[in-house]
Amino acid sequence: MRLANQQAHYLELEEKDVLRHSLAAGRQAAKLLKDNFGDSATYDVSIKHDRSLVTRVDGESQALIMSYLKGQFPDIPFVAEEQDRQVNAGVKKDGYYFVIDPLDGTASFVIGIPFFCTSIALCKGTQTLAGVLVDPNHNEEFTAVLGGGAFLNGNRMSVTKRRNIEELYLNVNHTKFDQNRFERINANILKKIRRFHKLGSLCLEVAYVASGRLDGTINNDLSMWDIAAAGLILEEAGGRWTLLDGSKPAFPVFEKLDIVATNGIIHYDLLRAL
CATH class of the missing domain: 3.30.540.10 (Fructose-1,6-Bisphosphatase, subunit A, domain 1)
Structure with missing residues (x-):
């Protein structure tokens, strides 16, 4: 055919x-x-x-x-x-x-x-x-x-409705960010939220946001195949994912990606904190 x-x-x-x-x-x-x-x-x-x-x-x-x-x-x-x-x-x-x-x-x-x-x-x-x-x-x-x-x-399934930073459960993988952003994440996010995790599979981490187990995830050094399926699953569950500047990459894309994926409610607050 x-x-x-x-x-x-x-x-x-x-x-x-x-x-x-x-x-x-x-x-x-x-x-x-x-x-x-x-x-x-x-x-x-x-x-x-x-x-x-x-x-x-x-x-x-x-x-x-x-x-x-x-x-x-x-x-x-x-x-x-x-x-x-x-x-x-x-x-x-x-x-x-x-x-x-x-x-x-x-x-x-x-x-x-x-x-x-x-x-x-x-x-x-x-x-x-x-x-x-x-x-x-x-x-x-x-x-x-x-x-x-x-x-x-x-x-x-659907995302959480939490909106206050003190209530959030986040997955965070930030060790490959530059020092300035690394320190901002520590000071503005990790020291304020309820708990953070690093689970070890970006696809599942985003899916856990979609299923309401997490409120969001911050990840760096990713590829298109890490987010193509998981990103749609999150959006269809009511969430949102973007690059750190708030934009979405145009697929197909082959550069490394740094992303934030959230329940949507907290999305821009996290971007600003970065």
Whole structure:
């Protein structure tokens, strides 16, 4: 099937069918992650150009996801974390493409912390149309389609309503910010909120904001595949995410990203505090 026909076919699909295929791929990959978790001698860990970790399991998970989705949508290309950067950059900016993070939370995976997931998004141009996160350790699936709400294991979810900084529960990963911003986060945010965490998977951290477990998260040094699915899930749950200047990047984007993701109510207060 030619790409034009494939794209036309997508428009005729029920949203539940797109989600069903993404979930099927994500579940298979998540099972692979769980089956390999704990056998660290077989991980074949290496360090990528951006100093992040990668394992044999990252590549196998990605290959599994891509193989499944190619069988369903053979002409839709991929932007994927472990794919060659030139191939990623070659995706047509006005067409459909999948965005894949085969193992979000690799560092947690490597050191034995059971907090990681698979992430799959379908985008068209700058817009994410569908997103799926599968967490194999807690048997949780976070899903959303554009305009259809956000769900955890099939149950609709929504963000918190907290607005006062003294009440907030935030996830904060700020160690790679410059010293001035690092100190502002410490003084203006961390010393004032109720509690902060660093959980170890950006996708799940944003999903936890969407599900009302956290009020927000501040993260730096991210990539598009960290936020493509999770960002849609958050927005469909009533939340908001932006770069630190309050803008949204135009997908597809291949530069590193620093983001704030919140329940929406506290968003601009946190941006100002930064």
